[in-house]
C-alpha cells in the first residue's frame with residue numbers, strides 16, 4: 001500500500017506552543033496548522049512574538065510548552081531539515097565571515113546529515129541566484145553588497161534547497177520594490193508547485209495577492225487567524241492602525257474586521 005503520510009499530514013502543526021526566554025513568557029498557547037501548498041502570513045506589531053514563533057520552528061529558541069510537528073515529524077532530528085528553507089530576519093548575510101555570494105548560497109545545501117554538497121551544486125546555486133537576480137554578483141564578497149542585496153542572498157540560500165516548506169522572517173524589509181516583486185514571483189511559482197510558505201511580514205506590500213490567510217499576533221497570542229486585514233484606503237502609513245477585510249472594494253463602507261487597537265503597541 002502506498003505511503004500517503006507525506007502528502008496528508010500538514011506542513012506545520014503547532015499546538016499550544018509556549019516559549020519562555022530569560023524568565024519572560026514570550027509566546028502563549030499558539031495553535032497554528034498549515035496545510036501543504038498553502039501560504040500563511042504572520043503579522044503583528046514590533047515585539048508581538050513573530051520572530052520568536054518562527055525561530056522556535058527552526059529550533060533557534062527552545063519550545064517550553066506544547067508541540068510542533070513539521071512535515072509530519074515532531075520537532076527534532078526526525079524532521080527532514082533538508083526540505084526546509086529558512087530566511088532569518090535581516091542579519092547581514094556574512095556575519096563578518098569573508099565569503100563570496102556563491103559560497104553563502106551554497107552553504108544552504110549543507111545539512112547536519114551531510115556536509116558534502118550535491119554534484120549539481122553549481123547549477124543549483126546559479127539557479128537560486130538568478131531567481132533573486134544576483135547572478136552578476138556571484139563571485140563578489142558578500143560584505144560588498146548592500147543590505148537589501150544581502151537579504152536576497154539569504155533568500156537564495158533558502159531557495160537553493162528547493163524546499164517543501166519555506167519560512168521567511170520579514171524577507172522584504174529594506175528590499176526595494178523591484179526585488180519585492182521578484183520575490184513575490186518566486187513565491188508564487190513555489191506555491192504553484194505545491195510548496196508551503198510561512199512568512200513574517202510587517203505589511204503585505206507586493207506579496208498581498210499571494211496571501212489569503214494571515215495570523216496576527218499580539219503580546220505573544222494569536223488574536224486573528226483568517227483573511228488578511230489591511231490598512232484602510234488612504235491610511236497606509238506605518239503608524240496607522242485601521243484594518244479592513246482584504247478585498248473589500250469599498251473599504252470605507254464596511255466596519256473593520258479587527259478592532260482598531262489590534263496593531264497598536266500599547267493596548
Ligand SMILES: Nc1ncnc2c1ncn2[C@@H]1O[C@H](COP(=O)(O)OP(=O)(O)OP(=O)(O)O)[C@@H](O)[C@H]1O
Pocket residue numbers: 021022024026044045046047048049050051052053
Ligand atoms: N532571546 C531573548 N530573550 C529575552 N527576550 C526576548 C528574546 N528574544 C526576543 N525577546 C522578546 O520577545 C518579544 C517578542 O520578540 P520578537 O522578536 O519575537 O517580536 P517580533 O514580533 O518579531 O518583533 P519585530 O517586528 O520587532 O521583529 C520582545 O519583547 C522581545 O524583547
